[in-house]
Amino acid sequence: xxxxxxxxxxxxxxxxxxxxxxxxxxxxxxxxxxxxxxxxxxxxxxxxxxxxxxxxxxxxxxxxxxxxxxxxxxxxxxxxxxxxxxxxxxxxxxxxxxxxxxxxxxxxxx
Amino acid sequence: xxxxxxxxxxxxxxxxxxxxxxxxxxxxxxxxxxxxxxxxxxxxxxxxxxxxxxxxxxxxxxxxxxxxxxxxxxxxxxxxxxxxxxxxxxxxxxxxxxxxxxxxxxxxxxxxxxxx
Numbered sequence: 080x081x082x083x084x085x086x087x088x089x090x091x092x093x094x095x096x097x098x099x100x101x102x103x104x105x106x107x108x109x110x111x112x113x114x115x116x117x118x119x120x121x122x123x124x125x126x127x128x129x130x131x132x133x134x135x136x137x138x139x140x141x142x143x144x145x146x147x148x149x150x151x152x153x154x155x156x157x158x159x160x161x162x163x164x165x166x167x168x169x170x171x172x173x174x175x176x177x178x179x180x181x182x183x184x185x186x187x188x189x
Numbered sequence: 190x191x192x193x194x195x196x197x198x199x200x201x202x203x204x205x206x207x208x209x210x211x212x213x214x215x216x217x218x219x220x221x222x223x224x225x226x227x228x229x230x231x232x233x234x235x236x237x238x239x240x241x242x243x244x245x246x247x248x249x250x251x252x253x254x255x256x257x258x259x260x261x262x263x264x265x266x267x268x269x270x271x272x273x274x275x276x277x278x279x280x281x282x283x284x285x286x287x288x289x290x291x292x293x294x295x296x297x298x299x300x301x302x303x304x305x
Contacts, residue, residue: 113292122193122280122296123232166232168292175220175289176245181231 081106083169085180092187095156100183102167103149112150113177114143115166123166123179157187191215193297195281201303207269210300213262214283222282222294223256223266232280238264271304278302 082105092098104112111130115123127136129145136143140161142153152165164184168177194213202208214221222237236246241258249256253272258264268275278301282294 111292120298122282122298123294124296125293128291128293170292174245175239176222176234176237177292177294178234179224179232 081169081171081178083167083178083180085167085183087183088181089184090186092157092185094158094187094189097153097155097157100152100165100185101149102152102180104169106169106171108172110170110172112145113168113170114152115168117164117166117182154185159187159189161185162187193281193283193295195297195300197300198298199301201305202271203305204272205270207267208271208302210266210279210302212264212281212297214264214281215295216262218283218285218295219261220284220286220289221258221264224280224282225277226280227277235266273304276302276304
Protein backbone atom coordinates (compact mmCIF):
# COMPACT_ATOMS: atom_id res chain seq x y z
CA UNK A 80 0.00 0.00 0.00
CA UNK A 81 1.26 3.47 -0.89
CA UNK A 82 2.39 5.48 2.14
CA UNK A 83 3.14 9.17 2.41
CA UNK A 84 4.55 10.52 5.69
CA UNK A 85 5.11 14.19 6.39
CA UNK A 86 7.17 15.75 9.15
CA UNK A 87 7.05 17.68 11.31
CA UNK A 88 3.31 17.87 12.00
CA UNK A 89 3.62 21.54 12.91
CA UNK A 90 6.29 24.18 12.46
CA UNK A 91 6.38 27.59 14.08
CA UNK A 92 8.78 30.06 12.48
CA UNK A 93 9.78 33.63 13.01
CA UNK A 94 9.48 35.83 9.95
CA UNK A 95 12.67 35.41 7.94
CA UNK A 96 13.63 32.12 9.60
CA UNK A 97 14.16 29.60 6.78
CA UNK A 98 13.25 25.95 7.27
CA UNK A 99 12.37 22.71 5.47
CA UNK A 100 9.44 20.32 5.48
CA UNK A 101 9.87 16.63 4.74
CA UNK A 102 7.71 14.20 2.77
CA UNK A 103 8.84 10.58 2.67
CA UNK A 104 7.06 8.07 0.48
CA UNK A 105 6.82 4.33 -0.07
CA UNK A 106 5.13 3.47 -3.33
CA UNK A 107 5.13 0.74 -5.94
CA UNK A 108 6.64 3.04 -8.55
CA UNK A 109 6.36 6.81 -8.59
CA UNK A 110 4.65 8.63 -11.41
CA UNK A 111 4.83 12.01 -9.73
CA UNK A 112 5.04 13.80 -6.37
CA UNK A 113 3.06 16.97 -5.82
CA UNK A 114 2.92 19.73 -3.24
CA UNK A 115 -0.25 21.55 -2.26
CA UNK A 116 -1.01 24.44 0.06
CA UNK A 117 -4.17 24.54 2.17
CA UNK A 118 -5.43 27.64 3.97
CA UNK A 119 -7.91 27.31 6.88
CA UNK A 120 -11.45 26.69 5.65
CA UNK A 121 -10.33 26.20 2.05
CA UNK A 122 -9.56 23.34 -0.26
CA UNK A 123 -5.96 22.44 -1.12
CA UNK A 124 -4.33 24.47 -3.87
CA UNK A 125 -1.73 23.03 -6.24
CA UNK A 126 1.88 24.24 -5.98
CA UNK A 127 4.42 21.92 -7.65
CA UNK A 128 4.98 18.77 -9.67
CA UNK A 129 8.14 16.67 -9.36
CA UNK A 130 8.74 13.60 -11.51
CA UNK A 131 12.26 12.34 -10.95
CA UNK A 132 15.05 12.34 -8.38
CA UNK A 133 17.19 15.46 -8.57
CA UNK A 134 14.37 17.62 -9.90
CA UNK A 135 13.73 21.02 -8.28
CA UNK A 136 10.90 23.52 -8.66
CA UNK A 137 10.68 27.06 -7.26
CA UNK A 138 7.92 29.56 -6.65
CA UNK A 139 8.61 32.76 -4.75
CA UNK A 140 9.99 31.70 -1.34
CA UNK A 141 9.24 28.01 -1.86
CA UNK A 142 11.52 25.40 -3.40
CA UNK A 143 10.64 21.73 -3.73
CA UNK A 144 13.20 18.98 -4.27
CA UNK A 145 12.92 15.24 -4.84
CA UNK A 146 15.08 12.22 -4.05
CA UNK A 147 14.30 8.54 -4.54
CA UNK A 148 12.70 8.27 -1.11
CA UNK A 149 11.63 11.76 -0.07
CA UNK A 150 10.85 15.30 -1.02
CA UNK A 151 11.64 18.53 0.77
CA UNK A 152 9.82 21.82 0.67
CA UNK A 153 12.20 24.62 1.59
CA UNK A 154 10.76 27.91 2.75
CA UNK A 155 13.29 30.72 2.45
CA UNK A 156 12.83 33.87 4.55
CA UNK A 157 9.15 33.13 5.20
CA UNK A 158 6.53 35.81 5.67
CA UNK A 159 3.30 35.59 7.70
CA UNK A 160 1.36 35.02 4.47
CA UNK A 161 3.24 31.72 4.04
CA UNK A 162 1.34 30.37 7.05
CA UNK A 163 -0.71 27.38 5.85
CA UNK A 164 -0.81 23.61 5.86
CA UNK A 165 1.45 22.10 3.21
CA UNK A 166 0.43 18.73 1.82
CA UNK A 167 2.37 16.37 -0.38
CA UNK A 168 0.78 13.72 -2.56
CA UNK A 169 1.96 10.88 -4.79
CA UNK A 170 0.63 9.31 -7.94
CA UNK A 171 1.63 5.87 -9.19
CA UNK A 172 1.75 4.63 -12.78
CA UNK A 173 -1.52 3.57 -14.47
CA UNK A 174 -3.59 5.33 -11.82
CA UNK A 175 -4.72 8.94 -11.66
CA UNK A 176 -5.67 9.14 -8.01
CA UNK A 177 -3.53 11.16 -5.59
CA UNK A 178 -2.60 9.78 -2.14
CA UNK A 179 -1.95 12.58 0.34
CA UNK A 180 0.18 12.87 3.43
CA UNK A 181 -1.23 14.29 6.66
CA UNK A 182 0.38 17.67 6.11
CA UNK A 183 2.65 20.09 7.95
CA UNK A 184 1.03 23.17 9.46
CA UNK A 185 3.37 26.14 9.20
CA UNK A 186 2.85 29.26 11.30
CA UNK A 187 5.04 32.28 10.58
CA UNK A 188 5.07 35.00 13.23
CA UNK A 189 5.86 38.60 12.36
CA UNK B 190 -14.46 30.13 -14.32
CA UNK B 191 -16.40 29.72 -11.09
CA UNK B 192 -14.28 26.83 -9.83
CA UNK B 193 -15.61 23.70 -8.15
CA UNK B 194 -18.81 24.44 -6.28
CA UNK B 195 -19.87 22.41 -3.27
CA UNK B 196 -23.02 22.56 -1.18
CA UNK B 197 -23.88 22.79 1.59
CA UNK B 198 -20.81 24.43 3.12
CA UNK B 199 -21.88 23.35 6.58
CA UNK B 200 -24.27 20.62 7.66
CA UNK B 201 -25.23 19.63 11.18
CA UNK B 202 -27.43 16.59 11.51
CA UNK B 203 -28.38 13.93 13.99
CA UNK B 204 -27.23 10.35 13.95
CA UNK B 205 -29.36 8.20 11.68
CA UNK B 206 -30.32 10.98 9.29
CA UNK B 207 -29.57 10.94 5.57
CA UNK B 208 -26.98 13.43 4.34
CA UNK B 209 -26.49 14.47 0.72
CA UNK B 210 -23.48 16.50 -0.36
CA UNK B 211 -23.38 18.08 -3.81
CA UNK B 212 -20.66 19.05 -6.23
CA UNK B 213 -20.52 20.94 -9.50
CA UNK B 214 -17.14 20.42 -11.21
CA UNK B 215 -15.36 22.89 -13.45
CA UNK B 216 -16.86 22.84 -16.92
CA UNK B 217 -14.84 20.66 -19.30
CA UNK B 218 -13.23 18.58 -16.57
CA UNK B 219 -13.88 14.87 -17.02
CA UNK B 220 -12.43 13.59 -13.75
CA UNK B 221 -14.16 14.09 -10.40
CA UNK B 222 -12.85 13.06 -6.99
CA UNK B 223 -14.45 12.91 -3.54
CA UNK B 224 -12.07 13.20 -0.57
CA UNK B 225 -12.73 13.25 3.17
CA UNK B 226 -10.46 15.16 5.59
CA UNK B 227 -10.19 14.58 9.33
CA UNK B 228 -7.52 15.45 11.88
CA UNK B 229 -6.91 11.76 12.58
CA UNK B 230 -6.72 10.41 9.04
CA UNK B 231 -5.88 13.43 6.90
CA UNK B 232 -7.16 13.61 3.33
CA UNK B 233 -8.54 10.27 2.16
CA UNK B 234 -9.83 9.47 -1.31
CA UNK B 235 -13.33 8.02 -1.23
CA UNK B 236 -14.13 7.59 -4.92
CA UNK B 237 -13.33 9.03 -8.31
CA UNK B 238 -15.16 9.21 -11.63
CA UNK B 239 -14.03 9.54 -15.22
CA UNK B 240 -16.64 10.64 -17.76
CA UNK B 241 -19.34 10.09 -15.12
CA UNK B 242 -18.30 6.45 -14.55
CA UNK B 243 -16.93 5.37 -11.13
CA UNK B 244 -13.36 4.17 -11.59
CA UNK B 245 -12.20 3.46 -8.04
CA UNK B 246 -14.51 3.31 -5.03
CA UNK B 247 -12.16 1.33 -2.80
CA UNK B 248 -12.02 4.22 -0.34
CA UNK B 249 -15.76 4.29 0.34
CA UNK B 250 -15.97 3.30 4.00
CA UNK B 251 -19.01 1.05 3.88
CA UNK B 252 -22.41 0.55 2.35
CA UNK B 253 -23.77 3.59 4.13
CA UNK B 254 -21.85 5.72 1.61
CA UNK B 255 -22.85 6.06 -2.01
CA UNK B 256 -21.82 8.43 -4.79
CA UNK B 257 -23.36 9.20 -8.14
CA UNK B 258 -22.54 11.31 -11.14
CA UNK B 259 -25.66 11.49 -13.32
CA UNK B 260 -24.07 13.97 -15.74
CA UNK B 261 -20.86 15.84 -16.38
CA UNK B 262 -21.86 18.83 -14.27
CA UNK B 263 -23.18 17.26 -11.07
CA UNK B 264 -22.20 14.67 -8.48
CA UNK B 265 -23.60 13.67 -5.10
CA UNK B 266 -22.19 11.88 -2.09
CA UNK B 267 -24.84 10.37 0.15
CA UNK B 268 -24.53 8.96 3.65
CA UNK B 269 -27.45 6.94 4.95
CA UNK B 270 -27.70 6.50 7.89
CA UNK B 271 -25.15 8.98 9.18
CA UNK B 272 -23.03 8.30 12.28
CA UNK B 273 -20.94 10.62 14.50
CA UNK B 274 -17.71 9.11 13.09
CA UNK B 275 -18.71 10.46 9.67
CA UNK B 276 -18.06 14.01 10.94
CA UNK B 277 -15.40 15.48 8.65
CA UNK B 278 -14.82 17.95 5.84
CA UNK B 279 -15.76 16.43 2.50
CA UNK B 280 -14.00 17.83 -0.55
CA UNK B 281 -14.87 17.48 -4.18
CA UNK B 282 -12.14 18.05 -6.77
CA UNK B 283 -12.19 18.00 -10.54
CA UNK B 284 -9.54 17.84 -13.23
CA UNK B 285 -8.81 17.19 -16.86
CA UNK B 286 -6.46 14.53 -18.20
CA UNK B 287 -3.82 17.10 -19.04
CA UNK B 288 -3.92 18.62 -15.57
CA UNK B 289 -3.99 15.19 -13.91
CA UNK B 290 -0.82 14.25 -15.72
CA UNK B 291 0.85 17.04 -13.75
CA UNK B 292 -1.00 16.10 -10.54
CA UNK B 293 -3.23 19.14 -10.50
CA UNK B 294 -6.63 18.75 -8.88
CA UNK B 295 -8.97 21.71 -8.47
CA UNK B 296 -10.65 21.51 -5.09
CA UNK B 297 -13.88 23.04 -3.90
CA UNK B 298 -14.09 24.75 -0.53
CA UNK B 299 -15.49 21.64 1.14
CA UNK B 300 -18.62 20.65 3.03
CA UNK B 301 -18.14 20.47 6.80
CA UNK B 302 -20.36 17.72 8.20
CA UNK B 303 -21.13 17.35 11.89
CA UNK B 304 -23.18 14.35 13.00
CA UNK B 305 -24.45 14.61 16.56
